[in-house]
Amino acid sequence: MxxxxxxxxxxxxxxxxxxxxxxxxxxxxxxxxxxxxxxxMEFTPSIDISENKNEIVVKADLPGMEEKDIDVSIAGDLLTIKGERKEEKEEKEEDYYRRERVYGSFSRQITLPKHIKREDVKAKFKNGVLKITLPKSEDYKEKEVKIELEK
Structure with missing residues (x-):
């Protein structure tokens, strides 16, 4: 007991x-x-950031949004993703037993490395996923350097 x-x-x-x-x-x-x-609660999209030798890729999950509701910009060394997930409104009254879907404005900022070719950045929005491709400048692409061990 x-x-x-x-x-x-x-x-x-x-x-x-x-x-x-x-x-x-x-x-x-x-x-x-x-x-x-x-x-x-605020709507905050989940993001993934990956990198290969030629580019950095940012993916953001933006389900239920439309392209016109998303704004992507770069200012200085900040990539900014802004948008608004709008609530679906219907004329009829509904009684909710549970409501977990979140709506509203959001803004996510990601600090970029200095070696991004900002003029060649591309963004695509398909099936609720925003994909931003940030190409690296030629002088920064990974170069292998042999480092000798000290004795």
Missing amino acids: LPKRTQKGLSPFRGIDSLQDEMNRLFNDFFSPDERLLGE
Whole structure:
């Protein structure tokens, strides 16, 4: 038997059923977002950044968005991805039992290395994924340099 929380303190008696109920509540609270906070959540797209010898590639997941709602720019050494995921509004009233989809404006900034050919950057948006290709300048492309070990 484990102590049970009561309004006046802990009780030394607790059945296995109440322990199971408490465990279920803890798991549900941990794995389910609080509905009161969902209205305050912001939409932040997930991104992947990869690199090969010729370019850096940034991919951002932007499901449910349209090309016209996305803005990509470079200023100085910052790549900025901005956009807005708009909420679908219908005329009829709906009662929600659970609402987890998040809407709103977002802005993600990524610091770029100095060796990017900014004039040749390309961006494509297809099937909810934004792909930005940032070519490296010729003088920076990976060159193998042999480093001698000191004795």
